[in-house]
Amino acid sequence: MSIQESYQHWYQHPFIDPNLKAELAQMNEEEKADAFYTNIDFGTAGMRGLLGAGTNRINVHTINKATDGFARTILEQGEEAVKKGIAIGYDNRHMSYEFAMASAKVLASYGICAYVFTSLRPTPELSFAVRYLHCAGGIMITASHNPKEYNGYKLYDDKGCQLVPELVEKVIQNINMVKDELDIHPTLSEAQKQLITMIDHDIDEAYYKEVLSIQLNPDVDKSLVKIVFTPEHGTANIPVKEVFNRSGYQYVAVEEQCTPDPNFSMTKTPNPEEKGAYELALKLAEKENADIILVCDPDADRMGVGVKHDGEYVLLTGNQSGSVLIEYIFSQLRDKNLMPAHPVMFNTVVTSDLGEAIAKKYNVETEKTLTGFKFIGEKVAKYEVTKEKQYVFGYEESYGSLIKPFVRDKDAPQACLMLAEAAAFYKAKGKTLVDVLNDLYDEFGTYQESQTSLTLKGEEGAARIKQILSDLRTSKPDLIADQKVIRFEDYKEQIVEENGNVSTLSGFTKSDVLKFYLKDGSWIAIRPSGTEPKCKFYYCVKGEDKQDAANKTTAFVSAMKELSEAS
Template identity: 40%
Template structure:
């Protein structure tokens, strides 16, 4: 069906919301109409994510409805004859609560029991709740750290992990069978409650989750005796982390915690930032202003659905620096493994899991402690998948997992990255070093001096619309088939094309090149945004040497890419 036909069908359908129809009628730009209707918003391995608005290629109650009906059909087929329940959470984004309630009404109309949170909650709490309440699936309405125009619909399996490729393909096949909005079943919200199909959940589940989080404290005596001494500044960036992060830290005794007031309350317009992403130093401007008088030991912020965390520390010159996701991963890995070893809690079954685009520096750290490192594809769902595998086989025990994009997890009661857990561990780690007369910056430099100066960077190139997709495909085709044997005089010693299914990993449209000087880069399309992502890694003899190597290497690759897409 062409985009114009699709456009007309939306305008004429009796099932399309009148406000969305009005929005469509007011669009005068033909290119805008084409972008909204040239395809259906794709349900990928992470579910739906897109710009909110009217149209088949937008996030709205109808695209959410179609996905939910398809997911319902899938669950009813997969679990025939069984009691089926799902849990639903949502964050602070515009329309998140509306989309969550729409999904709940559709599940209930299909005879599926729904556990819906009474207010916004972090994504990791949804992951926990699925297993805690013995659900068959879960949904969280969020677009993570995307700009305010976006929202999304992430689907989780009964193990509490994001659905992986095989499940996603099956769910997509059910969604694709829905050709008309008339087949989407829906029940009145109050009727669903009266019939016992819709349960509103809250404090009981919260208590169970927070109890599990606090159990991950490693140096309990240190925290009990000195938590009150740590000065913390925290910003929830208008998201769902405000109450959970503060509650856990307060219950553990971290009394000296200041919250950025301007960014404290939930607000889907994210008025103080252009992009609610704790990877960006700009989002910490208000926190840094507070730091002038408060002089904190640590500053951190969580994204809207509180699964990612960004950390700011003071360097030796007194300047505040935003840690990269890899640097926080290095510090946490070292702290956890070192502490467990010192306390006699490290097992020969313990495993750390990271993604293929995350720093290789952890390999050197783990080698020293005799801890195994396992690599997975980009995306925390693959780390969650490993936790399930370890639990089922009993051969390995999950100790810690991280990805360079600011996601961290300890414990196995959550199966996705968790910024509540990470915040707690970062505070404990900072407290440990403070008691030794060191800052986190001192600890990081100590690790670099010991294991080598690793520098990594991610460059995201925005390529929107149909034309953008074609350019991304062109770049991948070049690197896959025409790159040659060297880059700027340095030999390529290893090329991995993950689309062929290698290293016992699922097939994925990802390319990784390792060069003779131990540098590497990875090229892949984003699974959630109209972007191409290029990851770089180098090692150097000093911080400056690594920085110079990184700049040169990065520029070489970016020049190649720009020549292809111009």
């Protein structure tokens, strides 16, 4: 159908949601084109997009379509999977509860049990619930750290891990069998209604117990540190406070940001990767003379950290906080003789090399995956079966980590508790977490990690991003800002060494990711975002000191901008 035909089909359909019909009536031609030029993409990260009417939007009809495809996939797994059912969680965003209940109804219409939280919960607790209830999978309604205009839909397997690409393909095949999402309008029988069960307290208590179990020094002097905490209007509010209360840490919450507000009214951004997320927390920290600031994103899988150091608050990147956690956790495992025989840590191909260097010091192997914690979860599940290696940590540069794998996704409540413990432990030794990071730089060299993005919206933007990656792939630069490229990794095809030798890239699902290794020990990676209309550039820069690293970063960013503009 053409854009106009699709628009008219939606507008005139008897099952169209009345609120969406009212929105359709107000659309101009440009808005119609963007809302209907394509179907919203269901990719390896599920769906994420703007809320609103249309095939290219997140709404009850596109949610129903996705759930219909997931339900068909569960049916293919057999009667046992149907009985095990699906756990469903949701965050504070507009329509999250409605989408969760709509998903439950679609599942029930297929005879599949659905377990729905009575109120908003963190993404990691949904992952935990899948495992705790022995479900066949899970659904999380969330747009993570995206702006208020967005919502999204994540799918989980029976291990509480987001679906890996081969499983996503099966779901997509079943989604594509749906001829018209507007025709999915289940009216449940009394028997089908009984398949929907609401869950809450029992899951919470089991989850809190596991989170508290991660402590390595539970008797550390907690009075040494004062914490400022904000959930950014999201799902971390109750669980992080509960964990701190039960473990005895002193904290002050940014109360203006503790309400589950879908408009995020009291924050510039709910994304802890951006400075605007810390504004109110920084003001409160200065007032309270807090030692650390902990900022969680709306679905509580990511956590940002601010540290008071030499009288000022320093915001750590995800790579930096990850490195500090690695040093603390691994040193304590070693000192307490708790390090397993064959320890392994997981991170991604766009994560800093510093973490790997620290892990090597403690004889911990590092395995890298593609971007997306589902790949780390897949590795955890593999070694859980083979027993050949034992998980000790996993993290991404994007402010997400997992201390213990009773959850199979990033877990901010775990990270908050462990950072608080590390801050107290090092303060007893006269150090801040920034001191710990600087010690690591002294030991392994100065690393500066950063990220830039090129935002290109709409159909033309998507095509432009593909073109940039294609041009960089086919016309590989020999030099980037006067640094020689000594190795090129194309995660779709091959590895090219400095001497021209070519080998096949193995051990990774094919993905549109490029990585350039430079002679000075730095690297640059490029990939399209899986959740936003962006081309992302990642920089891991190794310098003689902080100023040298900063100068190099500026030069590399400028060089990549020129290369992308020339493509």
